[in-house]
Amino acid sequence: MKSNRVLLVSIITIIILLAASILISVTYDSYRFYNGLAGSLAMSPDDEEIAFSYYENGDMEMYTSNREGNHIEQVSHSPDGDVTNPEFSPDGEELLYLSASSQRVSSIFIQDRGTKKTEQITGEDIHIEDAVFxxxxxxxxxIGIAAEDWQAEDGEAAGGFDLFAYDRESETTKQLSKQNYYIMDNLSVDPNNSFLLYSSFEEDTEEVMSFSLNDDPDISTEMERFTGEVYNPTLSPDGEALAYSVMVDNSVGNDSYEYELFLFDTDSGNRQRLTNTNTNVEAPVFFHEDDRMLFLKDRDWPEDPVNYSLHSINLDNRETERISINGLEEQGTPLFYASAAAFSNRYVAISLYSLLGILLTIVWNYRQKTYRPAVTSFVLSSLLFLSSLFSPLFDPWGMLGLGNLAGSLAVCSLIILxxxxxxxxxRPAP
Structure with missing residues (x-):
């Protein structure tokens, strides 16, 4: 009798903990009090200053440091704390960045690095995804989209992303393209101002696209032929190379993918792999004078929140070096919120679910139906998998989410079985 009571209390406790883990994972904002690097970088033309976005207690602002990660200076002071996409002007005297309003509409701001005076370039009528000098x-x-289309629910937007040009002297804007892309990002301009590069979704893959700014764009034949599903494409300052991330073969056997950094020679068409981190590498940024590159490495990929570390890589010998952002990286997320984030980890839920299945198996073993919890779990996993096949009709990302959940439940079912x-x-049933 006592053992039955202990078993019942254990099952109830596991159910409560599992429900709490699921509830926290659904409702908890892992970035609410987060401290750490965000996903955007820029290097000054003299290679002496780095601009980067950084979370401090959940607010993302723009900062600068020297190339060693010292002498931190906060550039932006946004009331809504969502500042991204830094870009130095070619002479290094100005810094462009995007700052989002409470309505999630990002605008272009430019700060004079000498006077610290900041000017807003675009208004609330258009959302900016990326911008370059x-x-x-x-x-x-x-790259912009009408604010009303950006804020519209999926399937209700009338327009999409396109390219625009803002003339700083006349303060006039011209729309360059009329493509209405669903997703469009990673804007670069070649050093001769003859074409733009950007990434967009074409036939369900992310492709590098070009847009001519004159009748005779200085774009190489190899660059025109460049194809492949790539991420974070970035053109070098001299236009002779393109850095990008690629999903590589997953040899570790988990349900996440790894993204490594590659380099494409725009003249020869040669491609070289630069990193082998076994995680996710993002935000490649070329130095201007040195043959080096910055990038971000997500040490906790694919978990949220991200845990970026800043690195530089020598493009000649492939040696990497970590750059510590001194004065900021020492800050940690408050213990309570760090604990909540850890408890919402999917591996915690998987462990609790498996333990619950094991305890229920013991209960059903007394009734000579030992395999019922395992069979029930397999049925639930199968239903989720079938649902994931139809989810793209309603939610493009639903297939990935439901598919991962079904896979996790299948693993748990095997453990229970x-x-x-x-x-x-x-220990057969009595």
Whole structure:
């Protein structure tokens, strides 16, 4: 009788903990009090200053440091704490960045690095996804979408992303393209101001696209032929190379993918792999004078929140070096919220679910139905998998989410099944 009471209390406790883990994972904002690097970088033209976005207690602001990660300076002071996409002007005297409003509409801001005066370039009527200076700083090219379309629910937007050019002298804007892309990002301009590069989704893959700014764009034949599903494409300052991330073969056997950094020679068409981190590498940024590159490495991939570390890589010998952001990286997320984030980890839920299945198997073993919890779990996993096949009709990302959940439940079901087999073989029902 006492053992039955202990078993019942254990099952109830596991159910409560599992429900709490699921509830926290659904409702908890892992970035609410987060401290750490965000996903955007820039290097000054003299290679002496780095601009980067950084979370401090959940607010993402723009900072600068020297190339060693010292002398931290906060550039932006946004009331809504969502500042990204830094870009130095070609002469290094200005810094462009995007700052989002409470309505999630990002606008272009430019700060004079000498006077610290900041000017807002675009208004609340258009959301900006990325922006760059022209080589002579007279124009600002950007990717934008009408704010009403950006804020619309999926399937209700009438327009999409396109390319725009803002003339700084006349303060006029010209729409360059009329493609209405669903996703469009990673804007670069070649050093001769003859074409723009950007990434967009074409036939369900992310492709590098070009847009001519004149009748005779200085784009190489190899660059025009460049194909492949790549991420974070970035053109070098001299236009002779393209850095990007690629999903590589997953040899570790888990349900996540790894993204490594590659380099493409725009003249020869040669491609070289630069990193082998076994995680996710993002935000490649070329140095201007040195043959080096910055990038971010997510040490906790694929978990949230991200845990980026800043690195530089020598493009000649592939040696990497970590750059510590001194004065900021020492800050940690408050213990309570760090604990909540850890408890919402999917591996905690998987462990609790497996333990619950094992305890229920013991209960059903007394009723000579030892395999019922395992069979029930397999049925639930199968239903989730079938649902994932139809989810793209309603939610493009639903297939990935439901598919991962179904896979996790299948693993748990195997654990429960193995325990049921051992229990039935060595400790049959009374």
């Amino acid at each position: 022209s080589p002579d700083s007279e124009m600002i090219y950007y 193995a325990f049921a087999y051992i229990l039935k073989r060595f």
